[in-house]
Amino acid sequence: MTDSFFDFDAALPADEGPPHGLEEDEYDALNDETFGAETEWHEDEWENNHEQLAGHSGGAKSKESFLQQPDDDDEEGLVSGSAAAQLEARLSEIILDDESPSKHKANIAMPPGFWPPIPNLQQKQAARAAGNFPNANPPAIFNQLAAMGQHFPQQQQQPPPPRPSQMVTVRTVEDLERDLRAKSQAQLHQQQHRDGSPLRREGPKGPMDANQLIEMLRVMGTMPENRPQGPPQGHPNPDIVLRLAQNQGKPMMHQPPPPPNGAMMLPPGMRHPHPPPGMHHRLPMNMYPPNFPPHLRMRGEMPPMPWMNQPPMPMHMMHQPPPGMHPHHQAQMMSQQHHMMMQQHHQLQQQARQNGSHDPYAGLMTPKDKQWLINIQILQLNSQKPYVDDFYYTAFQFKKQRAKEKAGERGLRLQRREQRTLEPRAYTPAHFEGSLGKLQVVSVTAPRKIIDMEIMNSDSADAQTPVRDTRKVKQALLELERLYILVLQLEDLEHPLPEAQQSVTECKEEIVSKILNTLIPAAGAEDKFPSLLSVRKGKVLLLRLFPHLLYSQQTPLWRSLLQNFWIISRKDVQDQVLFEMFPAFREWCAQAVLPNLVEVISVMLPQKSEANPSPSNITPRSPLPAALSNKFGVSIIASIINRAGELDDNSCPPKTHPDWQSWSQFVSTVAEVSCELAIEPSTPLDPLAKPNSLTRFVDNKQSQTLQRLLQIDNKHAA
C-alpha cells in the first residue's frame, strides 16, 4: 500500500460504512467535511482575504465609481480621476518575480474586481511552480520558443499604460498597427541574436525561457479573444507550450503547428491583432483564480486579462470570449471592457469636436455597420419587375419623369434603384446517402416549406346574427379583393408604362369575362351582387369597371343594380357612392334602345307568378318604391323615361312593337307607386324634358302626377 510510485503515502483511509441505524442511501460519509465541525465556515473569511489583497478598505468605493454608468453631468471622465490613479498605481506595482519565488507577496495589489481573491495557499503553490522553470533545459526550450515566437508579435518595448493625465490620448488603429509591425520586425531580429536579455523594461532579469514562455502564454491567451472564430486556433499552442514546460527536460518531439493564418494576418474583418501594451503585469502561469475549472487549467487556458483590452476594440469582438470563461469573471471582464470602450468613444468624441452636448455613447453603430444594413435593404429591393413589386416608387418616378419632360428637360430614362442581384442558383435539396428518413437542409435562399393553409368556409344557413354579418362582410371583401386584382390588370393594360402592360399576361376579354362571371350569376348560382355592392368597395369597383365594359356587358349589371336596389340603397346611406355612378348610367342610357330599356326595367315591373325562385334572400318586392324614394333611383327612372321618350319621338322601334306595351305598363306602375308613396319622392338629377312622351301611355291624372314627380319643366314642353 505504501508503494513507491507516489512520493507520499497514497493509502486510502479505511472505509467505515454507515454507522449503526442508518442505511447506505441515507448516510453521507462526507457530510461532516462539507457542513460539519470539520469546516471552518466563517462568513467573513473571504472578505478578509479580499481586503488584504485589495490593500485598503477603500476598495469598495472606487469599485462603485469604476462601474458606474455615466450621467449627463459626468461627461468629463467615465473613470473618475481617483479611481484611474488607483488603477494605474496598482498596475505598475504588479511585478512578477520568477527568480525569487519567495518574494511573492500574498497581497498583490490589484484593482478590486479584476480577480476574485486568491487564497494564500494557492499562491504559494503557484510560486513554487513558477520557480521550477529555471530548472528546465534552457537551450532546447529557448529554441522552440524562438521558433514559435516568430508567429506572435512581441510587445516588449511597449510604453507603460498611460498615466491618468495621459488617459486622454488616443492612438488610432493605424498607429497601433504600425507600432505592432515595427516591433515584430525588431523582435525577430533581436531574438535571433540575443540571449537572455530582458524582455521587458521593468521586472527582474529572469531566465529568458521562462519569461518568454509566460509571454507566449499570455499572448496566446489573449489571441483567442481577438478572433471571433479564434478559440479553436488558440488552443493548440498554449497546450503544447504547457506540456513543454511540464516535461522538464524532455526534448520536444514535435513542432507545434503554427496558427493557420499566422498571428499577423487575422481573418478579414478584424480590426487589429494588437496585443495589449504594458507587458509588465504578468502573473505566473499557474496562478489561476481558485474557481477556475481545473481541466481548462491543465490545458493552459489563460483568461484574457481585462486591462489588456485598452486599444479600441469593436463591439463584435466581445462576442466570443474563450470557452470556459467563468461567468463571474466574464461579467467583470465585460464591465471592464465596456468601460474601456466608453472611454474610447469619449475620446473620439472630443477629437471629433462635436458641438452641442457630449454623448459618450454616440457612434456605436459605425459607418461600416450602417453600410452593411443598407446593403441588406438594397438586396431586398432587388426585383425583375419593379412595376409589380415596387409599384408606388415606380409610379412616382414615372410621374416625376413626365413632369420633367413637360418642363422641357430631357432627363434620363426611368431609373431603377441600384440593384445588387445574386445570380439565381438552381436549388437542389441536399441528398443524404444511406440516411433513415428525410433530412432537411435549410438555408437562407431555400427555407423550410411551411404547411400551406387555406381557409375553408363552411356554408351554413344559420339565423342572422351580428357575428354572421361581419363574416359575410369579410367574405364579400375577400371576393372584392380578387375582383380588384382583375380590374387593376385591366387598367394596367392601358397604362402608358410598357412594363405595366407587360405585367398583364391575359388579354382583356379573358379578364372581363372572369369578372363578369362573379358579378352576374350563372343560372341557379347564388347572386353575390347585392352583398358585393353593399360595401363601398364594391361600388367603387363597379365604377372603375364600367369604362372597360362593352355596352352589352353593362346592361345586365344595371339590371342587377336595380333589382337589388332595396339593399344597395339602404347600405349606401353612409357611403353616397351611387351618385358617382350616375354619369356612367347616363352614358349607357343615351345609347340605349328600347329592348335594353325594357330589360332593365323589367325588374321593376310587378313580379309574375312564375318568377324564378331565387335562392338568395333578396326581398321579392319590386324595387320601385325604393328607387323612387332615393334620389339616385329617381334619376335613373327619369333618365329611362327620357330616353324612351326620345326613342318614341324617333319612332324606333315603331310604335307597334310589343316592347312599348311593357313600357306603358312600366310608366303606369311608376305613376301608381309614386301616388302611394308615403314620403315625398326626391327630385331627379336630370329633369324630364318631354312631357308628351308620357301622355301616350298614361291617362292624364297619372301623367300629371308623374310630371310633378319628375319635375318636368313646363317651359320646355314641346
Add this chain to the structure above:
Amino acid sequence: MNDGSNPTCPPGTATLLEELDKKLMVLLRDGRTLIGYLRSVDQFANLVLHRTIERIHVGKEYGDIERGVFIVRGENVVLLGEIDSEKEASLPLKEISVDDILAAQRREQEAKIMKEKIVSTALKDRGLNMSSELITDEF
C-alpha cells in the same frame, strides 16, 4: 453635414439609421411606452435603446421608471418618434413618483375591467354577444 463616412440609403427607402443616437419614444405592442436613445438597429428593426425609461401615463399624470438598456424585437414595435427636447421640458402633465403612478394605473385597469363587465352583461341581456373577434385591441 459633410459626414462622408455615413453612407446614404437608396432613394425612396425608409431607414432607421437617421434616428440613431436620438432620443426616441417607442410604443410597444403591449402598450408600454419607452423613451430612450436609439443606439443600434438591424434589418428586422430590432432596436437597442440606451438610458431607457418606461413612462406610464394615467390621466394627466405620469411616472418614469429607469430601465437601462433595452433590446426590443422589431415585431413588437408599434411606432416610434423623435422626442422634442423643448416640448419635453414643458410638458403640461404632472410627474409623480413611480409607486403613485403604478397605483393609479392599477386603479385604472380595475375600472376598465369593471366597465367591460357591465357592458358585456348589458349586451347579453339584450341578446347580443360581444364576440372577441370584433375587438382587436392588444392593450
